[in-house]
Amino acid sequence: MPAFHFGASEAPLFGYFHPPQARAGLRPAVLICPPIGEEGVRAHRMLRVLAERLARAGAPTLRFDYRSSGDSAGACEELTLGSMGADIISAHDELIDMSRASRAVWIGLRLGGAAAVRAAQRVPRGPAGVILWDPIVDGTAYLSAMSEAQASMGLPEDSDTAQPGAPDDPAEAIGFQLSPTLRAELRAMSNADLKRKPTRRVMILAGAATPQIASLHEAIAELEAPVDELHDADGSAWNSDDALNAYYVPARTIEALVEAVEGWR
């Protein structure tokens, strides 16, 4: 069965393994590190399609839910950036064990990218590469963006609602509770967190060339990790309201990711 639980038996993580369909062993294994919250819901379908395409290209691929997200154990308000990193490392070990692959590439989307590049610094035999797809660079701006997104939804007045918190410190965002720890981690997040070379090679895939992406590129390059940068608005369209209720999958971006993994050295 491709769906399985792993990790601590009292708080298992949900995983879904896509075995390679061709040329097994020639490609690196791939670990997909998803976004959280509303973005995680929106990304599910395209990440499944990405995993299927990678498996067809010969790359054993694991999707999983962080603890306190998706079908994994734990309440939403317990999710932290630290727990995401720990779960990425646990999932990496699981993937290597299941696939018998000698190396793995991590693909981290949005906050999954931020957690992946930080976790990669902590693993002695970590990933052969990390692909950061529209990564969160500025945690405070991310919190504010979530606040603004909820404020723009035109929600009805609710006499039971507690104080929502400051715009850059929301206690909840678009259906998900945000713990004080997670909010503090996000506010403290900066490129200064990147102190050790996270992996042999990094690829940044972003919709636009923003100053934030440029600063992340620079911070990683200073650690002597080669960085490739790719820009395509197609890769960000999945996160729009229009895409939410459509079967939208960014085909061009997925092909680019598969090609990147196929050519990974």
Place this chain on the structure above:
Amino acid sequence: MERIVEFGSDASGEAATGRLVGIVNRQEDASAYQRPAALLFNAGIVHRIGPHRLNVKLARALAEVGVASIRFDLSGLGDSPPAPAGAAYEAQAALDISAAADVLEADGARTGFVAIGMCSGADNAYRAALQDSRIIGLVLLDPYAYETPRAKVERALEKARDIDRWKRAIGRTIGRDEETSAASSLDGGEDNDRVHPPVAEFGRDLEALAQRGVRVLIRYTTYVEELLTDPRHFHDAFKGFDFAGNLDVEVDRQSDHTYVRMSAQKRLFDHIAAWYEANWPRGAEAPAPPPREAGSAPDPAPAPGAPIAGLRRAGVRPAR
């Protein structure tokens, strides 16, 4: 305790395991199925966890009050591949929901099921109940709604009394403000191409279910506020139908369609738990098993924690 299951049946009714992906949540003791188990599935095209992870939160909240559940992806959604050719989407969804009930029945459920669906999920839930007599309860979140003259008048008066609305209108007129109110969810294409049956057809179906003894909880939100803002409006629309006292309607005007706010989610979960308690009190003698189709006698209930017959269960890999 949660376990991953794969299961399924195709349009011919033949078992075809390994197609649908779901998570069973139940107590690991004899109390697991003393109350009707809940069937949770997709709202729109969101995968089985539901909008804002509502299905996971609800499954775990129900488990705390002794209600087992399965949450799963219908064919072609989430992690479940499309169904084999032959069944239309609605028919396949009903088959999938019955297949999920089969999973819990094979696991020991003997007291019937409650199908809980939101929006298009509500449509799928009631259609499944029409075909599967084991479904003895329905929670329909923003099911079909129909406008009535009284609702129309009351809504117009309400709008006229809304000072903020006038301020917004003036602001728009002089170009200072943008209207940000949620548009009528049922206007144009904003209802995800959800086709509403004629009111008489929906009424007949609900009546047939209620007369069969199915307990129905209907919960509307502001999603339908251009059509209906009070339970009286629902009963106006379905005047002449006899729901035998088995149908409850609530309109939560503080909640949006997908229950974005934590406070709205809590009201929803509390309401469903209270409705369960009113209909199948915790600790009461388990209700009699619902009638089954002829020639399909249930197997003896397995011991709690025993493997689910006919299923490949997900392996739980040990902790490192």
